[in-house]
Amino acid sequence: DAGVTQSPTHLIKTRGQQVTLRCSPKSGHDTVSWYQQALGQGPQFIFQYYEEEERQRGNFPDRFSGHQYPNYSSELNVNALLLGDSALYLCASSLKGFWGQGNEQFFGPGTRLTVL
Amino acid sequence: GQSLEQPSEVTAVEGAIVQINCTYQTSGFYGLSWYQQHDGGAPTFLSYNGLDGLEETGRFSSFLSRSDSYGYLLLQELQMKDSASYFCAVRGADSGNTPLVFGKGTRLSVIA
DSSP states (O other): OOOOEEEOSEEEEOTTOOEEEEEEOOTTOOEEEEEEEOTTSOOEEEEEEETTEEEEEOSOOTTEEEEEOTTSOEEEEEOSOOGGGOEEEEEEEEOTTOOTTSOOOEEOOOEEEEEO | OOEEEOOSEEEEETTOOEEEEEEEEOSSOOOEEEEEEOTTSOOEEEEEESSSEEEEETTEEEEEETTTTEEEEEEOSOOGGGOEEEEEEEOOSSOTTSOOEEOOOEEEEEEO
């Protein structure tokens, strides 16, 4: 049973460029959340996708956008990159409506984005 | 909004017990979770407290007091592999599907 996978592992971009990060959720999961984790900080919620729609959004500008496909995989797009966008981007999957163990989220290994 | 406070660093000796505290402020509350993250790795779920009291999972236990807006993670029989960052996280609204809000993390160093 594959866990959450993300690609690419590492990425280097320059200011002003655009980037697309990809995520495949854990088998059986239908909800994907994206987080940004700066060095030495906790993950910060960007947005969540369910049924191919953005359901909830954190305090991030609209330069950050996403998409979810019918197979539940998801993309995170960031436009007009800034130096401050350098971070680890984590994808987490869960099963909507599962009230069990606090709706545990399963995280992928992340994509390390460096903006020069 | 929500905010969480936890110590930035803790050092403990192999075989000992360590407690990592977490206090939170939220407009609503739907449980306190704990995640472990090794350097370069993904956060992994450790435990969840939806009600007051202690939850035990092997060497790890987690406690919650909703009246005090306080919880802690207790790690027993520390092993070198427990060296990692530990994050408390809350859901601030009354739904289990709202996003997690994480603390800044506590870096645990286990020494021989």
